[in-house]
Amino acid sequence: MTAKRFLFILFFVSVNQFGFSQANNVESDYVPAVNGTKLAIDVYFPDNHKNRKLPVLFEFTRYWRGKEDPKTGNPIASLGKVDKNFLDHDYILAKVDVRGTGASYGVRTGEYTPTEVKDAWYIVDWVVNQPWSNGKVGAYGTSYSGTTAELLCATQHPAIKAVIPGWSDFDVYESPSRPYGMLATSFIAAWSQYVNWLDQNSVENLGASVRRVGEDFPIDAIKEHKNNPIVLEALTAAPYKDSKFGDFKFEELDPVHWKKEISESNVPMLVLTSWLDAGTAEGTLLRLQHFDNPQKVVMMPTSHGGGSHASPFLVSDKMVDPVPSVNEQLKLRLDFFDHYLKEKDKGVEDWPTIKYYNFGEESFKQSDIWPPENQERIKYYLNADGKLDNLEPDEPQGMDKYLVDFSVSTGTNNRWTTQMGKPILNLDNRNAADSLMLTYTTTPLKESLQITGTPVISLSLSSTHQEGGVFVYLEDVDPDGKSRYITEGGLLLEHRKLAKNDRFDEIPYHSFKKSDASPMPIDEIEEVSFKLHPTSILIKKGHAIRIALAGADKDTFNKVPTEGIPTLSIYRNKTHLSFLELPIIK
Structure with a gap:
């Protein structure tokens, strides 16, 4: 196995985490979005959902909302620990393939495009009008879907009550597209190849297929993805922040572009990030200082996604368990959504505005302002x-x-x-x-x-x-x-x-x-x-x-x-x- 192929598999596993089956309580559908483009959605229900209206948590992803065995068509368990924790606590989950990916129709004209942001309004509106929805929604995710969780606020749909962007992008030119103005082919090439395989449903390289909607396999949707841009080629041809990356300039493809709309939404955010994860720490602090939304920030010493410790004072050549632990991270998320979507008093208002890890001391500090006093x-x-x-x-x-x-x-x-x-x-x-x-x-x-x-x-x-x-x-x-x-x-x-x-x-x-x-x-x-x-x-x-x-x-x-x-x-x-x-x- 080549090193590059191993990297793809590692990323595929990290994105999809460890699969938990929910085969009996999931419904799939197509929902029309901007210009009638049909987006694929899987709705997962907790076991005791019958005759109950419950809040819904979204994840808008470009890494497949679900997968299946390419030979049998049987679903492959693909829910992660975060998903299962929400289901176990009576949340409905809505997983969406964003435009031009997975089983959704459409062509991608960039990443995080204005069209993709506007699509989300239609999906939220469809969900809150279903008989099982209580009219309150949130969104969560890591990396790409962490960014889409924040961008959901830009739709200003009144049903959105809270979001949890995790290890998300803020200024996509500076991180991760062209850090320092440079091209980092070492990881961009791998990501470019991986998302191309996903968009084209490359079974031979991924060992799985995108999950279908209904009985028929989404051949026509996948055909539309044929014209998706190759990310590495598009980035190579776009050296400047005012260059076009696809059909849009970089300046139109991130939360910075939507500052006014996001701030005006006043949607509370729990932002999870790490000092050592690309440029996500800088984006987190800039958002905290310049966006008006109520925010709680946890700045960790971890890898991307919070799965392992990264402090050079504790980590050498072997992985070390993260702080907060994975279970503590799960509880943070659950308490935050319970507070805003279920109106349970979880003491969230009393959390510090930012809790941040201090290297060398190897412990957390906290502050209600940034920069800290003195x-x-x-x-x-x-x-x-x-x-x-x-x-x-x-x-x-x-x-x-x-x-x-x-x-x-x-x-x-x-x-x-x-x-x-x-x-x-x-x-x-x-x-x-x-x-x-x-x-x-x-x-x-x-x-x-x-x-x-x-x-x-x-x-x-x-x-x-x-x-x-x-x-x-x-x-x-x-x-x-x-x-x-x-x-x-x-x-x-x-x-x-x-x-x-x-x-x-x-x-x-x-x-x-x-x-x-x-x-x-x-x-x-x-x-x-x-x-x-x-x-x-x-x-x-x-x-x-x-x-x-x-x-x-x-x-x-x-x-x-x-x-x-x-x-x-x-x-x-x-x-x-x-x-x-x-x-x-x-």
């Missing part, structure tokens, strides 16, 4: 001999050269590949990787330092090439010299121009638009500033802070430039400063 921003300057300290350099010409090493890697179990269902591993010892990068390290701290928020790097930089990228890793170095990954940031250098955005105040923002992109001038000093992904960590007394600079992450991002090896010059003198800015809690 946050300050302090600078550490890059200085001679690889030093990082609070003193501005006084050298007139200090500078370090770095010949980009294209063998640098964060491995194959990192914050990006976890989006394909993989655990996050091997971030607990970065010394070998550090030796291939340009590093700057503080002296051991005399007092512990609490970092919470979004770090920023500002570099006075020149390059021997017009094309290139920069990666910066923030690390904790223990008294034995062992370095651990904390977070990272990066930037394709053509996007270095800063722009204004209401969501970013003290944090540098890049538009990633074509009009703001330009090649690097060769051997000319440019100020390159960008954010790292937010984090929270206690750097303990005796530990040191390190930043490691690279021009590649070979197992995740495409090589830039494709030919040649740039030399990057980092200037660190009194005329051209380079520094790390950290958000600390006093």
Whole structure:
């Protein structure tokens, strides 16, 4: 079995979780949506549903609402633990194949398109008018269906009472489509191949078939999927945020586009996410700060979907059980929906606005505002001999050269590949990787330092090439010299121009638009500033802070430039400063 095929199977299993049968209490139907396009829906009922009107929980998915044996046509159990928990507590579940996927009709013209969002209104309206519905609905999901749960609020259907977006996308250009403006073929290619197999019902590759609606197999629906775009091809042809990804620009394909509608819905949200899952933590915090919906956030130290622990202080090369545990995560979801859909007092109003994991301390903190109280921003300057300290350099010409090493890697179990269902591993010892990068390290701290928020790097930089990228890793170095990954940031250098955005105040923002992109001038000093992904960590007394600079992450991002090896010059003198800015809690 090839590594790529294994990855597909891993993702297929992670998306469908562990199958629980519900064969006797499920009904399938087609519901007309925008322009009469028929979408496939499976409705699952709890055992004691007869003669009862119950609330309904939706999952809108592009990963098949259900599957069947391709030889016999018999349904294959495909409900997960989350689903079963809701059914066991008297919720009806409605699983929907979104437009152009599974057994639904239509052609996909992008991911999370405005048409797909509007489709959901019709499905909700159909459900609340069924005799078994009590008129109250919610939505939940992880990854794609976590995002569709949030986007359901944009329909502003009055029946929607609460949603639980889990590990969801917020700005789809920056995560996961083109992180840092770059193309990450390593995981995008796998996802592209996987969803293409799903859309074309590739039985030979998936070992299963999409679940039919009624007696007849959905041949005509699958034929319509033939014209679905190939995701990798579409992303490769769409390098900028104002590029078209399918029929729509990236700017039209995420919750940011629907901010007004989502905020006006006032639908309460329980947002589950992780510091180390692609860019989902940043999206979560931006939503919390700028969307008006009542929100409760749980920021975990887990892989995508919350299935395993990811803290580099506890995890090495083997999976560790997550915190909160899977069962605790199930209870959070259930209590939240019970509170808003069944009007049971579960104390949700008393939950902190955000409960977030603090690395180093390896425990949770909480706050009712973000950023937390007493946050300050302090600078550490890059200085001679690889030093990082609070003193501005006084050298007139200090500078370090770095010949980009294209063998640098964060491995194959990192914050990006976890989006394909993989655990996050091997971030607990970065010394070998550090030796291939340009590093700057503080002296051991005399007092512990609490970092919470979004770090920023500002570099006075020149390059021997017009094309290139920069990666910066923030690390904790223990008294034995062992370095651990904390977070990272990066930037394709053509996007270095800063722009204004209401969501970013003290944090540098890049538009990633074509009009703001330009090649690097060769051997000319440019100020390159960008954010790292937010984090929270206690750097303990005796530990040191390190930043490691690279021009590649070979197992995740495409090589830039494709030919040649740039030399990057980092200037660190009194005329051209380079520094790390950290958000600390006093």
